[in-house]
Amino acid sequence: MTRRRSTIAPAVFYPAGGLILLFVLLAFFATDTVKEVMNTLQAKTINGFGWYYVVIVAAFMIFAIWMGVSRFGEITLGPDDEPADFRLPVWFAMLFATGMGIGLVYYGVAEPLSHFESPKPGVTGDAPALAQAAMGQTYVHWGFHAWGIYVVIGLALAYAIHRKGRPASIRWALEPLLGQERVKGRLGDVIDVLAIFGTVFGVATSLGLGVQQVAAGLDYLEVADATLALQMGLIAAITAVAAVSVASGLERGIKWLSNGNMLLAAALVLAVLIMGSTLFVAREWVQSIGYYLQNVMFMTFDTLAFQGEDGLAWESGWTIFYWGWWMSWAPFVGLFIARISRGRTVREFVLGTLLVPMLVTTVWFSVFGGSAIHQERNDPGSMLAPDPETGEMVVNTDTAMFQLFESLPGGGAWMAVVAIVLVVVFFVTSSDSGSFVVDMLANGGDPNPPLWSRLFWAILEGGVAAALLYAGGLSALQTAAILTALPFSVVMIGSAISVWKALDAEYRQITRAERRLRRRELTEHVTEHVTDHVTENFAEISQQSRTNGTRRSRWRRSTSG
Structure with a gap:
């Protein structure tokens, strides 16, 4: 039996894995120090770079839309005229389920309700105005902006991998900008290490949110108390399930889990829609889309500069x-x-990556968030819970969805069970696909990395989620996401420039080739036309000469006679 040759990229795998593992150990054994460092870094990042995050995300969204409607639109991400690997419904399900599934379940009720109960600084008005602003702000956070970010890096990678035949690695997205030698060297290693950091901590943030909600659901069902120990146990158990899914591969693992979970999510949405205020939700969805489109530019660039510390x-x-x-x-x-x-x-x-998730996302938040706001307005206090520290009635992000289920006629426990299953499966698909992607990066872009290293990254992602929960819960999860994004944002800017350069160069080549083809066809057509015309004229002249010669001969004979 031939032993499989190792494809691990040592300059990527060991620094990334070692530093992340070090963070996990420090979070558990030097918790107070880690909390202090993370809080300090978060404050400095928000104060110094908050405006930068706003500007570049707006730029990414505009860039993504422009690329979709530009002259580059007909270029195929792969060999010309090759059919797509997945049918559209399967493609959408895989794309969406691995994108932000856990976040939608966690924030579907909590975010619009939170914006309604505790409005954004500077937002004022009566209850209807606050409710409308809450829905619009939620659409901003989860709509075109989020998927525009994914388009920038995804398009650059799809072009490099499928069109140019490069390995499945972030570094190759920057080849048109940096050149092949730099991409292969140390700079390329640094880019992939940053990508691994971002992926692991981004996935861990989602896993941490999901575990908090599963624990709250089990507490709601009176199965177990929502303690930190329960959350740690859930992370261990679900990470083990994710490891099994990782071992099954893309086709059997992620594809079928994604499709099944999308059907389950659709069933839950329909249940809430039918059992709740159906007509209100339909009207609210249409109206909120209009509000979003009307105010999206202002909300995009709103940094709350005049709101002081509350704004920050x-x-x-x-x-x-x-x-x-x-x-x-x-x-x-x-x-x-x-x-x-x-x-x-x-x-x-x-357009597929922007429009379809945006449509599904707005429907999701209108059904869950709109129903929650409607319930709270009709029965004040029914969607709130006492704060454990102050006793004040506030929105509890962990339990808000279960409170909505309880308010629906015929809802309650069975819907809570479905939501818990959704979160668990989203947890598995996120960890599955996340570890798969990280392992490809750590193996130099190998699309079939070894099983043991895929399992290593799946377990490490669970470890990071556990460490963040242990070191500060939701605040630590948010801080990790903000901090890891800062260095990778530079890579994203480079990716946007690179894909534009590559597509522009190819479009120019296509245009020149088409012009040469048109000139050749025109030349051949004109040559053929001129040849035919000359031939016809020569035949006419020859015929005319023969006719004239015959006439002269007849005239000579007549005159000589």
Whole structure:
């Protein structure tokens, strides 16, 4: 039996794995120090770079839309005329389930309700105005901006991998900008290490949120108390399930789990829609999309500059956290959707990645968040819970969804069970695909990395999630997302420039080739036309000469006679 040759990239695998493992150990054995360092770094990042996050995310969204409608749209991400690897429904399910599934379940009720109960600084008005602003702000956080970030890195990678035949590694997205030698060297190693850091901490953030909600659901069902010990146990158990899924591979693992979970999520949405205020939700969804489109530019660039410390605190807990979370997820989601998008055109890739998730996301938040706001307005206090420290009635992000289920006629325990299953499966698919992507990066872009290293990264992601929960819970999760995104944002800017350069160069080549072909066809056509014309004229002249010669001969004979 031939032993499989190791494909591990030592300059990527060991630094990334070693430093992340060191963080996990420090979080457990030097918890207070880690908390202090993370809080300090978060404050400095928000104060110094909050505006930067706002600007670059806006730029990424605009760039993504422009690429979709530009002259590059017909270029295929793969050999010309090659069919796509996955049918559209399967492609959408895989793309969406690995993108932000846990976050949607966790924040589906909690975020719109939180913005309604504790409005963004500077937002004022009566209850309807606050409710509308809450839905619009939620759409900003989860809509085009998030998926525009994924398009930037995903498109650059899909072009490099499928069009140019490069390895499945983040570094190759920057080849048109940096050149092949730099990409192969130390700079390329640093880029992949940053991508691994972002992916691991981004996935760990999602896993941590998911575990908090599963623990709250079990507490709601009176199965177990939502303690830190329960959360740690859940991470261990679900990470073990994710490791089994990792071993099954892309086709059997992620594909079928994603499809099944999307059907389960759709069933839950329909149940809440039918059992709740159906007409209200439909009207609210249409109206909120209009509000979002009307105000998206202002909300995009709103840094709360005139709101002082309250504005900074709100930004760090919401918008900047999301922008950091999406950017830290970008190498994972970008590489994954690039890998499953072979055969799509640039336009299909961009518009599909932007429009379909945006549509599903707005429906999700309108059904869950809109229903929660409607319930709270009709029965004040029914969607709130006492704060453990102050006793004040607030929105509990861990339990808000279960409170909504309880308020629905015929809802309650069975819907809570479905939600818990959703989160667990999303946990598995996120860890599965995340560890798969990280392992490809750590193996130099090998699309079939060894099983043992895939299991290593799956377990390490669970370890990071456990460490972050132990070192500060939700605050630590948010801080990790914000911090890891900062260095990787530079890579994303380079990726945007690179893919534009590559597509522009190819488009120019295509244009020149088409011009040469048209000139050749025109030349051949004109030559053929001129030849035919000359031949016809020569035949006419010859015929005319023969006719004239015959006439002269007849005239001579007549005159000589």
